[in-house]
Amino acid sequence: MYHFFYQYNPKGAVWGNIVWGHSVSKDMINWEALEPAIYPSEHYDIKGAWSGSATILPSNKPVILYTGLDTKERQTQNYAVPANLSDPYLRKWIKPGNNPLVDPEEGVNASAFRDPTTAWWLNGHWRILVGSKRNHRGIAYLYRSRDFIYWIKAKHPLHSATNTGMWECPDFYPVLLSGKQGLDTPVLGKHVKHVLKVSLDVTRYDYYTVGTYLTDKDRYVPDNTSVDGWAGLRYDYGNFYASKTFFDPAKKRRILWGWANESDTTEDDVKKGWAGIQAIPRTVWLDPNQRQLMQWPIEELETLRGKNVKMSHQQLKTGDHIEVKGITAAQADIDVTFYIPSLEKAEPFNPSWIDAQELCAKKGSKVQGGVGPFGLLTLASKNLEEYTPVFFRVFRSSKKHVVLLCSDARSSSLKDGLYKPSFSGFVDVDLADKKLSLRSLIDHSVVESFGAGGKTCITSRVYPTLAVLDNAHLYVFNHGMETIIVENLNAWSMKKPRMN
Numbered sequence: 001m002y003h004f005f006y007q008y009n010p011k012g013a014v015w016g017n018i019v020w021g022h023s024v025s026k027d028m029i030n031w032e033a034l035e036p037a038i039y040p041s042e043h044y045d046i047k048g049a050w051s052g053s054a055t056i057l058p059s060n061k062p063v064i065l066y067t068g069l070d071t072k073e074r075q076t077q078n079y080a081v082p083a084n085l086s087d088p089y090l091r092k093w094i095k096p097g098n099n100p101l102v103d104p105e106e107g108v109n110a111s112a113f114r115d116p117t118t119a120w121w122l123n124g125h126w127r128i129l130v131g132s133k134r135n136h137r138g139i140a141y142l143y144r145s146r147d148f149i150y151w152i153k154a155k156h157p158l159h160s161a162t163n164t165g166m167w168e169c170p171d172f173y174p175v176l177l178s179g180k181q182g183l184d185t186p187v188l189g190k191h192v193k194h195v196l197k198v199s200l201d202v203t204r205y206d207y208y209t210v211g212t213y214l215t216d217k218d219r220y221v222p223d224n225t226s227v228d229g230w231a232g233l234r235y236d237y238g239n240f241y242a243s244k245t246f247f248d249p250a251k252k253r254r255i256l257w258g259w260a261n262e263s264d265t266t267e268d269d270v271k272k273g274w275a276g277i278q279a280i281p282r283t284v285w286l287d288p289n290q291r292q293l294m295q296w297p298i299e300e301l302e303t304l305r306g307k308n309v310k311m312s313h314q315q316l317k318t319g320d321h322i323e324v325k326g327i328t329a330a331q332a333d334i335d336v337t338f339y340i341p342s343l344e345k346a347e348p349f350n351p352s353w354i355d356a357q358e359l360c361a362k363k364g365s366k367v368q369g370g371v372g373p374f375g376l377l378t379l380a381s382k383n384l385e386e387y388t389p390v391f392f393r394v395f396r397s398s399k400k401h402v403v404l405l406c407s408d409a410r411s412s413s414l415k416d417g418l419y420k421p422s423f424s425g426f427v428d429v430d431l432a433d434k435k436l437s438l439r440s441l442i443d444h445s446v447v448e449s450f451g452a453g454g455k456t457c458i459t460s461r462v463y464p465t466l467a468v469l470d471n472a473h474l475y476v477f478n479h480g481m482e483t484i485i486v487e488n489l490n491a492w493s494m495k496k497p498r499m500n
Contacts (some may be wrong), residue, residue: 001088002028005037005064007051013275014266018048020066023500024089027300028281033500037064037080037093044068044076044100051169051242055119057148061085064093065128067114068100074110077102077130102130102143102151109133115169118246119148120186122215129158131167131198138164138198142218159196159220161228166201169242172220173254175286175293182254182285184247188215193286195293196220197235199242206243206258207232210291225291233292237356237425238407238459239263240279256282256295260446263419263461279448279459280441287455292428294454297441305333305492314486316478321377323475328493330379330472332442338374339485340394340434345370349395349402360406360424365389365479374478376440378447379412381466382473388412388462389477390449392436403427403436405451405458412462425456435487
């Protein structure tokens with residue numbers, strides 16, 4: 001049984017009245033909603049029961065750590081335990097009388113002290129991180145405890161970085177140097193690296209570094225291929241925030257959850273009665289190059305696949321867009337591999353192009369290039385008044401080729417008042433075989449894309465007015481000068497899961 005806890009407003013589709021929503025699932029695809037697990041009720045959380053994490057203690061006992069907003073509006077760290085461990089649904093949770101476990105002590109910013117991590121055990125102590133900031137420095141404070149009750153702040157944070165602002169929802173976990181298998185949070189050794197992920201409140205995106213956990217000093221040091229802050233690696237170069245991973249012992253994998261909030265107006269949210277979704281759970285592992293993570297939708301998603309259509313060895317000449325017919329294009333799973341016969345026409349890459357999103361805005365799906373843009377036109381209306389293109393563009397630099405992946409919402413809807421960015425990320429891929437793969441999950445107002453086997457991921461929220469339900473279409477396209485081959489395409493209609 002998988003348990004999912006989330007920040008939830010039971011009184012409406014706007015932020016406020018936050019409780020810990022609780023849903024359960026046997027496959028992470030079909031979900032059943034239960035009663036909320038935690039409500040604000042005590043002096044230490046009466047003004048808010050905010051985010052946190054769960055840890056499984058010895059003897060298979062789960063405990064929740066969460067941030068409460070107390071009567072003085074200080075952020076405190078608290079815990080809750082199941083009222084009845086024999087109930088597999090863990091419906092009721094109680095807050096023991098010795099809360100709060102951690103108060104913001106002198107020198108800690110009490111208004112920026114939140115989101116405790118899953119704990120890990122090392123050398124006789126439990127350890128957790130709590131996100132914070134001091135002036136503009138982002139901080140992951142480290143706390144230690146022998147018994148999970150009395151916590152002491154370490155002399156030094158696990159890690160911090162200047163000019164990054166508040167670090168929300170920190171996450172710290174090991175990854176194997178090779179292979180896709182996940183590791184439980186306390187695992188150490190020469191066969192692992194560590195990942196520290198933070199959600200930057202200033203940008204509202206999730207960033208991570210890959211590095212080394214120096215256990216003798218209780219410090220984390222990012223590799224020289226990873227940088228802290230806005231120029232760093234992201235799980236997702238689109239609408240994806242406040243994410244969390246956990247180790248799934250049943251299938252020995254690490255699972256990543258991310259929140260994709262709305263890009264329409266508050267009035268729209270109130271009208272439809274809900275706001276915010278979880279992206280499809282992803283398996284994460286270390287790229288063989290050891291510089292970044294790879295991500296892929298969990299295999300259970302494939303149980304929703306219905307009718308399948310295929311395309312292979314299809315030429316896409318300059319200006320072509322060919323419809324993929326026979327599936328429900330508003331609710332689909334598409335996996336395609338493109339072959340590039342020649343890279344000679346690739347445009348020169350200007351080293352000043354460091355912002356992928358700006359580059360995508362400058363060179364969108366209609367701007368002809370040498371190699372690309374080519375990819376998918378998702379959620380497209382019949383006459384292309386609306387469409388969300390997900391596409392590659394290949395540039396030539398002095399050392400190697402530079403690949404850009406875009407999910408451009410600017411043409412996604414005729415409706416006014418929407419946030420429609422040209423989300424984009426660079427793809428660290430070797431084009432020796434001249435192939436690029438793309439998988440896109442389409443679900444009415446969501447396009448979740450995985451470039452090059454999960455090296456670069458982009459989630460877009462879009463709100464078409466014409467390309468809805470049976471009026472949505474899907475195309476493969478090429479607006480580059482070089483002919484592109486659709487080597488292999490599989491597309492499936494997707495069934496609706498049981499949703500909470």
